[in-house]
Amino acid sequence: MSGKGLINQISSQLNRKCAVIYCSAKKVDGQYKTVVRQREAVKACKILGVKYIYFLNNCDIKYESANNISVSSQKISTICNEIWGLLTEKNFKSPYILISYDKNGGYGHPDHKFVNLIGNKIIEKHGVNVKLVEVTINRTLINNWLKKSELRLPAKSLPQLSYWSKTFGLSENEIKYYYPLSDKQLSLKKIALKAHKTQTAEDSFPLSLSEVDFKIVFGHEYIYIPLRNIEILIYPTKETAIDQPFGLDNTKHPIRKDFYTIFDNKHSGVDFPVAVGSKVYCSYSGVVVRREFHKGMGNVIGIRNGNIVFLYAHLDKFKVKLGQIVKQGELVALSGKSGAACPTAHLHFELRDITKSTLKEMIFEPKFNQKFKNHKDTFTYTVNNTNTEKSLASLSKLYFGIEKYWSLIRNNNLSLTNYKKFQTLPNATVVIIPNFVVEK
Numbered sequence: 001m002s003g004k005g006l007i008n009q010i011s012s013q014l015n016r017k018c019a020v021i022y023c024s025a026k027k028v029d030g031q032y033k034t035v036v037r038q039r040e041a042v043k044a045c046k047i048l049g050v051k052y053i054y055f056l057n058n059c060d061i062k063y064e065s066a067n068n069i070s071v072s073s074q075k076i077s078t079i080c081n082e083i084w085g086l087l088t089e090k091n092f093k094s095p096y097i098l099i100s101y102d103k104n105g106g107y108g109h110p111d112h113k114f115v116n117l118i119g120n121k122i123i124e125k126h127g128v129n130v131k132l133v134e135v136t137i138n139r140t141l142i143n144n145w146l147k148k149s150e151l152r153l154p155a156k157s158l159p160q161l162s163y164w165s166k167t168f169g170l171s172e173n174e175i176k177y178y179y180p181l182s183d184k185q186l187s188l189k190k191i192a193l194k195a196h197k198t199q200t201a202e203d204s205f206p207l208s209l210s211e212v213d214f215k216i217v218f219g220h221e222y223i224y225i226p227l228r229n230i231e232i233l234i235y236p237t238k239e240t241a242i243d244q245p246f247g248l249d250n251t252k253h254p255i256r257k258d259f260y261t262i263f264d265n266k267h268s269g270v271d272f273p274v275a276v277g278s279k280v281y282c283s284y285s286g287v288v289v290r291r292e293f294h295k296g297m298g299n300v301i302g303i304r305n306g307n308i309v310f311l312y313a314h315l316d317k318f319k320v321k322l323g324q325i326v327k328q329g330e331l332v333a334l335s336g337k338s339g340a341a342c343p344t345a346h347l348h349f350e351l352r353d354i355t356k357s358t359l360k361e362m363i364f365e366p367k368f369n370q371k372f373k374n375h376k377d378t379f380t381y382t383v384n385n386t387n388t389e390k391s392l393a394s395l396s397k398l399y400f401g402i403e404k405y406w407s408l409i410r411n412n413n414l415s416l417t418n419y420k421k422f423q424t425l426p427n428a429t430v431v432i433i434p435n436f437v438v439e440k
């Protein structure tokens with residue numbers, strides 16, 4: 001990682017606008033206070049390079065009154081809907097990442113814990129389209145630092161918190177990722193803290209630390225990614241027994257061998273022995289990019305999620321259309337025995353990592369009830385016009401099944417802002433291919 005802050009990192013890596021949803025602090029008769037707090041937040045955000053800031057109309061739990069409700073007291077669904085509405089507005093076409101506090105609300109603030117709850121609720125409802133990242137505090141580091149520094153720090157500098165307990169941040173081995181900050185970013189962070197002066201006074205814990213201690217405590221940003229963000233691969237049929245396993249040698253099989261030449265005559269997927277007309281369910285959410293008759297595979301459906309395409313072959317009937325977004329567990333087809341490589345009725349299920357260059361390299365073994373190790377939300381495609389000329393429309397057809405998503409691809413590529421739907425893209429242009437987006 002290049003030593004940028006988390007917000008900058010996410011915003012620049014994914015080529016996206018970045019919004020901060022900020023709960024304003026209000027007092028009963030405190031219009032003035034609200035204005036000051038909001039002004040400070042805007043200032044701090046500008047320092048950190050944030051493009052948008054949006055204020056949820058809530059107060060801090062300690063200022064709560066009949067007229068002012070804190071996030072902790074408000075109905076979760078109301079806030080979730082408000083945030084989701086904002087993210088799916090025109091300006092934020094592809095909401096990918098929500099950042100919340102960890103389950104302990106960082107240092108235990110009740111409003112922060114509620115923010116965690118809200119993030120998780122949004123994921124529960126819209127998880128196909130948005131990921132949750134929880135910002136946390138490295139409890140192990142803080143404890144080790146306090147043990148060493150307690151003697152040389154003035155007592156008032158120490159946080160009056162149960163920093164040793166399991167309700168404070170997360171331990172180092174629970175934390176998945178961290179972002180080291182450059183000196184420049186760290187100093188910006190300090191300036192942003194100072195800009196927020198009704199919240200962070202000069203003699204407060206962070207600002208009274210020495211340069212060395214400030215770097216130890218705030219020099220890295222730690223994040224935790226909840227497991228439920230990542231789907232596990234589920235079986236596509238009620239039948240979970242596989243009669244033709246992945247990689248099975250078909251060299252001697254009279255029918256199959258001719259169709260598995262791309263994979264050294266080995267079986268490129270797994271077969272479920274199901275009767276014609278059995279229901280086939282979506283193993284992993286995605287967008288339908290293929291729906292056609294193939295000589296060997298018969299009626300086949302391809303569903304893409306990020307860099308992985310899920311193929312369902314030898315089908316009898318399709319139940320989804322090209323470009324349709326399908327959630328895990330939804331009915332996608334009825335199984336059959338179509339295609340020449342199908343001696344008896346069965347469902348052939350196959351996975352391909354489309355960032356690889358040859359079919360042989362693309363194919364990999366489906367492992368059910370597990371997460372993917374090689375899944376990527378976004379990947380890049382380098383334009384090659386040798387066989388067919390590529391345009392935003394043709395790339396949309398390729399990666400989203402229909403031309404309709406051409407502008408979604410354009411919106412994810414600043415360099416393509418001025419390209420029209422059918423305009424040929426220059427050879428060697430690197431195009432970011434976004435994941436599918438669930439529409440409202």
Ligand SMILES: [Zn+2]
Nearest residue numbers: 269270271348
């Ligand atoms: Zn098969």
